[in-house]
Amino acid sequence: MSNTAASVVSVGANHVFSSGRSSSRxxxxxxxxxxxxxxxxxxxxxxxxxxxxxxxxxxxxxxxxxxxxxxxxxxxxxxxxxxxxxxxxxxxxxxxxxxxxxxxxxxxxxxxxxxxxxxxxxxxxxxxxxxxxxxxxFEPTLQVLSIPYEGKSLFGYFLRVDDKPRPTVLIQMGADGSSEQIYFSGGGAAALRRGYNALIFEGPGQTGTFMRDPSLTYRFDWEVPLKAVVDYALTLPQVDPDRLALIAYSLGGFLGPRAVAFEKRISACIVSGLVPSPSHLAGNRIERIKEADGKYDHSQNYLLYEHMAKYGLNNGIEDIDEFAKYWSSYELYGLEDKITCPLLVLQAAAEGEQNVALAKEFFDKLPNPKNKFRLTVEDEGAEMHCQKGNAMLLHAIEFDWLDDVLA
The missing domain is CATH 1.20.1440.110 (acylaminoacyl peptidase)
Incomplete structure (x- = not known):
């Protein structure tokens, strides 16, 4: 299997990420x-x-x-x-x-x-x-969760293999998915097949929690909601406290590493799409939105009227500078020596050479010798953002690495 980036072909317009040969066209x-x-x-x-x-x-x-x-x-x-x-x-x-x-x-x-x-x-x-x-x-049946968090609650699900203490993955989405989607694409079902429990959760600002309580908006110090999730997980008798891992996707490529820099009960962390600085990724998009002068494409409308609302910003283009200010506090730089648990990074080639380079440059500064950086490419049909279209390969890489690290 090749780990070198293949050429990336853009398909269509109005796309948040470039696409390669695995696109459906x-x-x-x-x-x-x-x-x-x-x-x-x-x-x-x-x-x-x-x-x-x-x-x-x-x-x-x-x-x-x-x-x-x-x-x-x-x-x-x-x-x-x-x-x-x-x-x-x-x-x-x-x-x-x-x-x-x-x-x-x-x-x-x-x-x-x-x-x-x-x-x-x-x-x-x-x-x-x-x-x-x-x-x-399901057998055993799915548990719907209401995880205590600052006097309110975070939404999620718990899927267990049986009633024995087992290694458990805490799985979170990024900006626009749902816990239900993560069951299919993010490792919920894949975990059970491999003998892992899965606790899928949505933090403040994420779809399920935000739909239930719009006062719970995104925060950069993600270790706070993760602490609430870990506290809850450790009350479950089926969770082995010494084998607790975090899997995070998309915007979770910032949120996950930020959280494990401070939450040390996590034994291993996996991210699909390491994002050292979301503001670096947003910068060009914000300028393009301003230049669009009201003629927004789908992804721009999503950012203005869906994503920004999850930060408590409900006025569209009027709040764009405030949004940029928010994201300027979302930085992993300076935390390199604190991200000490083993970290697996899966980076998708079609996200672009600049994003891959920024992620690899940051990754190379992290201290744990068990860390692994894995580029997924067109030849594998896994070049799309978060390895969309090749869940089997994504989960094989994730859980094979976890088997080794948590053994």
Whole structure:
């Protein structure tokens, strides 16, 4: 397997990340194409069916967000209806599988609905409802969590192998996923297959927690919410306190390393997409938003009216400079000697040479000899952001490394 970067080919426009040969090339609009691949990839763990995804895509007008929402809603309702019918007839396996797919299709729908649109909450609740119905049929059953945090609570799930103390992964998303998605793409299901428990959580500002309590917004000192999660995890008899790992994705490439610099009960940390300075990544995007003069593409609209709200900034372009100020405090530089637990970094080649170089430069300053940096490339079909489209390879790299480090 090659670990050297292949050439990166940009597919379509309006794309937050460049794409390579593993792109589906279904849409000319690159942001649509990237997200189609993201949801297609959940088929690995029964979170989608390829035929259902491509049939849905055939009804979408390229680049039209409302068309995207309506198409996925239609598919989600149909598949959920099949699940309900199967369950009523006593066909529990069929019901569980269909509810899992409906979970993804509802998420695909609400992704392009803006935060202030009342449909956002309605579709999100269908997304979680389908997953939790399926989770009641898991063996052992899924536990829905309300993790105590500063007088309020963080949302999450606990999946256990059995009732014995086992190594446990705490898994968090980045800026725009959900705990339900992380079950499929982030290692929840993969953990169980390998004898690990999985505690999937969403911190302040992240989708599930923020949808339930908009007063809980992002904070740079992520060790505070992580401490609450670790405190909770250690109350569970199935969690081995000496084998507790953190897995973090996307924006979690800043949040995870920041947290383990201070939370020393974590035995190992994995990040997909190390981000030493989010403000370095945002700088060009913020300037492009200002230059757009109100004619925003999908990713710009997302940042202005979805992501910024999760920092308590609800005025769109009027708050863009305040957002830039917020992100200036999100820095890993200066914490190199504090990130002492073993760290695995998976970096995707299609995120661009500059991002890869910044991540590797920071990684090389970290002290633990068990650290590992792994570039995933086009030849592997894993060059996309967070290895979208190749979950099997992603999880093999993650858990094989954990097996060795936590042995």
């Amino acid at each position: 279904t849409f000319q609009d690159g942001y649509f194409d990237y997200n189609l691949l993201k949801f297609l990839g959940l088929a690995t763990y029964s979170g989608a069916e390829i035929g259902e995804c491509f049939e849905t895509a055939s009804r979408i007008v390229d680049g039209d967000p409302e068309s995207w929402v309506e198409a996925w809603l239609s598919t989600a309702k149909r598949v959920e209806g099949y699940a309900d019918e199967a369950f009523a007839g006593g066909h529990k396996v069929s019901a569980k599988e269909a509810w899992l797919r409906a979970t993804t299709y509802y998420q695909a729908a609400f992704f392009f609905v803006q935060y202030k649109d009342p449909r956002k909450k309605q579709i999100y609740e269908k997304h979680t409802s389908c997953f939790q119905k399926a989770g009641k049929l």
